Amino acid sequence: DTGVSQDPRHKITKRGQNVTFRCDPISEHNRLYWYRQTLGQGPEFLTYFQNEAQLEKSRLLSDRFSAERPKGSFSTLEIQRTEQGDSAMYLCASSSQKTGVNEQFFGPGTRLTVL
Amino acid sequence: AQRVTQPEKLLSVFKGAPVELKCNYSYSGSPELFWYVQYSRQRLQLLLRHISRESIKGFTADLNKGETSFHLKKPFAQEEDSAMYYCALRGRDSNYQLIWGAGTKLIIKP
Numbered sequence: 001d002t003g004v005s006q007d008p009r010h011k012i013t014k015r016g017q018n019v020t021f022r023c024d025p026i027s028e029h030n031r032l033y034w035y036r037q038t039l040g041q042g043p044e045f046l047t048y049f050q051n052e053a054q055l056e057k058s059r060l061l062s063d064r065f066s067a068e069r070p071k072g073s074f075s076t077l078e079i080q081r082t083e084q085g086d087s088a089m090y091l092c093a094s095s096s097q098k099t100g101v102n103e104q105f106f107g108p109g110t111r112l113t114v115l
Numbered sequence: 116a117q118r119v120t121q122p123e124k125l126l127s128v129f130k131g132a133p134v135e136l137k138c139n140y141s142y143s144g145s146p147e148l149f150w151y152v153q154y155s156r157q158r159l160q161l162l163l164r165h166i167s168r169e170s171i172k173g174f175t176a177d178l179n180k181g182e183t184s185f186h187l188k189k190p191f192a193q194e195e196d197s198a199m200y201y202c203a204l205r206g207r208d209s210n211y212q213l214i215w216g217a218g219t220k221l222i223i224k225p
Binding site for chain 2: 003004033035040041042043044045048056058091093103104105106107108109
């Protein structure tokens with residue numbers, strides 16, 4: 001499967017714990033995005049990487065959230081001191097600057113449940 | 116403020132009937148509009164973009180700048196069209212982040 005992959009697919013944690021999600025984009029894609037989606041809503045932008053540089057970060061992203069893309073390939077999203085309000089589907093997407101099409105390809109998502 | 120509104124959370128039509136999924140946007144500039152679709156148990160995928168002016172799976176969407184709308188249409192619905200449909204906007208001065216509507220669940224009845 002050469003599409004975007006995310007790990008884990010499901011995560012259940014207790015309030016106050018830290019969690020980390022991983023996203024592997026399509027190999028030739030230099031752009032990577034994280035979104036959060038809650039029930040009944042569309043995806044909500046969190047952050048954007050071009051290669052290893054984090055170029056844009058939503059104001060909605062509190063300082064408990066941090067994302068990295070150290071070698072410009074896979075990315076991690078960490079949430080510290082999780083709260084029940086963090087329960088959501090976390091989506092990763094990637095796109096290629098080269099094609100100029102800007103079609104974002106999505107992963108299957110990581111569903112986080114904070115108890 | 117940049118905003119995408121999909122006024123219908125649920126739309127149910129009979130097979131063979133026309134379908135129109137509404138999308139209105141608010142953006143002070145020249146946006147790029149998209150429709151994404153999510154079939155049951157599948158990931159989000161691009162359906163069409165206004166720039167390409169194409170018809171995909173029988174669906175078309177025209178950007179109406181006067182009405183700030185980008186409605187998705189299909190003349191004859193098929194059962195396999197049942198899915199969640201999301202309208203999304205990208206501002207031309209942004210770093211490619213997408214702003215999304217809340218989605219419309221389309222159910223095609225046999």
